[in-house]
Amino acid sequence: MLRGPRLAFERVPLTTSLFRPFAFGFIVHLIAVWCDTFWQVALRGVWSEYVPTTSEYHVSTIAKIIGGMTAPLWVPIVLLISVALQHLFLVIVGGARGGFGATLRAMSYAYAPQILALVPLCGAVVGLVWSVVLVVIGLSVLHRISLGRALLSVLLPLLLCCACAAIAMALFGTAILAALSSHH
Amino acid sequence: LTFRARQPDDLAIAALWALAAFCAIALAPLAPMLAQLAPACPLHALTGLACPTCGATRAALCLLEGRWSAALAINPLATVALVAGMVGGLVAPVWVIAGAPIPEVAHRRALRLLIVALLASNWIYLVARGV
Numbered sequence: 001m002l003r004g005p006r007l008a009f010e011r012v013p014l015t016t017s018l019f020r021p022f023a024f025g026f027i028v029h030l031i032a033v034w035c036d037t038f039w040q041v042a043l044r045g046v047w048s049e050y051v052p053t054t055s056e057y058h059v060s061t062i063a064k065i066i067g068g069m070t071a072p073l074w075v076p077i078v079l080l081i082s083v084a085l086q087h088l089f090l091v092i093v094g095g096a097r098g099g100f101g102a103t104l105r106a107m108s109y110a111y112a113p114q115i116l117a118l119v120p121l122c123g124a125v126v127g128l129v130w131s132v133v134l135v136v137i138g139l140s141v142l143h144r145i146s147l148g149r150a151l152l153s154v155l156l157p158l159l160l161c162c163a164c165a166a167i168a169m170a171l172f173g174t175a176i177l178a179a180l181s182s183h184h
Numbered sequence: 185l186t187f188r189a190r191q192p193d194d195l196a197i198a199a200l201w202a203l204a205a206f207c208a209i210a211l212a213p214l215a216p217m218l219a220q221l222a223p224a225c226p227l228h229a230l231t232g233l234a235c236p237t238c239g240a241t242r243a244a245l246c247l248l249e250g251r252w253s254a255a256l257a258i259n260p261l262a263t264v265a266l267v268a269g270m271v272g273g274l275v276a277p278v279w280v281i282a283g284a285p286i287p288e289v290a291h292r293r294a295l296r297l298l299i300v301a302l303l304a305s306n307w308i309y310l311v312a313r314g315v
Contacts, residue, residue, distance in 0.1 A: 018196035059220050067221040070214060073207045080204045081269075092296055101193035104200075157236075164307075165231045 001112045005134050009141035012105055014098065022079070025108030029075050032117035032127065037068035039120045046121070083107050086135070089153045095145040106138030187285035194286055198276035205273025215248050234310035236303055237262060258315060261306035 001008040012021075041061055067074075087103040090096040096103070113130035116123040132154060140150040152159075211218065219241050227235040239259035244266055246255035255263040280286070289295040 015192065018193055018200065022196075022200060063217050063220045066214065066217055070211060070218065073211050074218065076200070076207050077204045077211075080200060088299060091292070092299055094292070094296065099193065100197055104197075161227045161235050164233060164235075164311075165227060168231055168233050 001109055001134070002130075005137045006141060009106065009109070009138045012109065012138075012142065014102065014105070014142070018101055018104055021105045021108035022076075025079055025111045026075055028111045028114055029079060030071055032111075032114040032124065033071045033075060034068055035117040036124050037064055037071075039117075039124075040064055043120060079108070085157075086139075086153065089156045090139065090143065093149055093153045093156065095139070095143055095149045095153055097145060098143040102142040103139065106142045107135055110134035110138045186288050186290040188288050190280060190283065190286060195277075195280050198280040201269075201273045202277045203273075205270050208270065208273075212248055215245060219245055234307070234313075234315045236307045236310070238310055239315040240266075257313075259306070259310060261302060 041064060044061065083100070083104045086107060087096055087100050090103060110131050113134065114124070114127040116127035116130070119126075136147060136150045136154050139145070139153065140147045143150070222241045225235050225238050227233060228238055237259075240262035243255040243259045243263045246252075246258060247263065247266060252263075255266075
């Protein structure tokens with residue numbers, strides 16, 4: 001999966017039980033959450049130095065530990081909600097040809113690089129970016145759609161938010177210019 | 185909306201849906217503490233504008249306290265999705281095991297338009313309300 005993702009996804013059977021890919025995604029995600037929690041608690045001094053957070057977004061160590069302990073219960077929810085949202089965006093771009101099962105298989109196996117959370121500080125981020133790349137390849141192969149369409153379905157939420165932000169900033173800029181010109 | 189016969193993946197999807205619903209019920213007492221772990225919205229932090237999912241965590245907490253109208257006011261679409269997710273998780277396995285026909289949307293284009301319209305109207309509401 002990590003060295004030859006396209007070939008690996010082409011070998012994923014679409015007829016076997018969905019529990020196997022789900023179990024794979026669940027275990028990898030769980031390990032990633034536990035490692036991430038461990039590193040965040042163990043290296044909290046380093047974290048606060050390099051990643052300054054405001055009091056608004058500060059999460060207590062106790063909350064992080066409870067979050068890690070209850071991960072076996074919330075990881076399945078997060079997995080299924082992320083698969084459902086991704087499938088929704090595939091439907092929007094007209095790429096959900098393989099059904100919900102194909103999206104679940106693609107995303108579950110694409111979580112493989114998140115095992116990099118074993119590496120402190122940068123491992124989780126590298127794993128996340130690598131996972132996004134694998135999601136695009138997995139969706140493309142399992143739904144039999146082009147890489148561009150799969151990429152669009154993955155980036156659509158981000159693109160929509162960026163477009164919204166750009167429109168808001170343009171309106172804000174126009175309002176400021178109008179106010180300045182009327183002032184003169 | 186059309187109906188089709190059961191396919192091999194349907195029972196697994198229904199079982200996983202039920203698993204998620206039962207996990208959510210089990211986590212309900214810890215929800216206020218776990219909500220702290222939900223990541224802050226980067227769009228809201230950067231621009232002050234709500235993203236389509238802004239307020240979903242607060243809506244879930246309101247639902248757990250039984251404040252339905254408050255949840256609907258914060259994020260209507262997320263509230264409906266959360267309730268549908270819980271009810272569906274409890275009903276889907278029974279439905280599939282009973283051998284009832286599986287509902288399916290035949291008109292993909294209509295479904296696409298409906299999803300986009302729902303997301304867009306909910307987003308406009310969130311931005312206008314300043315959630």
